[in-house]
Amino acid sequence: xxxxLIALRASGFIRAYxxxxxxxxxxxxxxxxxxxxxxxxxxQRAIADYLDRETARIDTLxxxxxxxxxxx
Numbered sequence: 509x510x511x512x513l514i515a516l517r518a519s520g521f522i523r524a525y526x527x528x529x530x531x532x533x534x535x536x537x538x539x540x541x542x543x544x545x546x547x548x549x550x551x552q553r554a555i556a557d558y559l560d561r562e563t564a565r566i567d568t569l570x571x572x573x574x575x576x577x578x579x580x
Contacts, residue, residue, distance in 0.1 A: 522534060525538060
């Protein structure tokens with residue numbers, strides 16, 4: 509949800525959708541009306557599994573790089 513809101517802000521949606529005096533103000537009521545696209549639970553699990561695998565792979569690469577730096 510946080511990344512979705514960040515993307516909405518970057519696209520200018522939040523500024524266009526919110527009340528603006530000096531800075532955008534997004535009320536709880538307006539936030540509740542913003543459609544939130546959610547994949548089916550099966551797809552969410554597949555995405556989470558993929559991210560877990562890739563994060564573990566990145567962690568392994570970082571550890572290997574730190575070992576190489578320590579040996580140098």
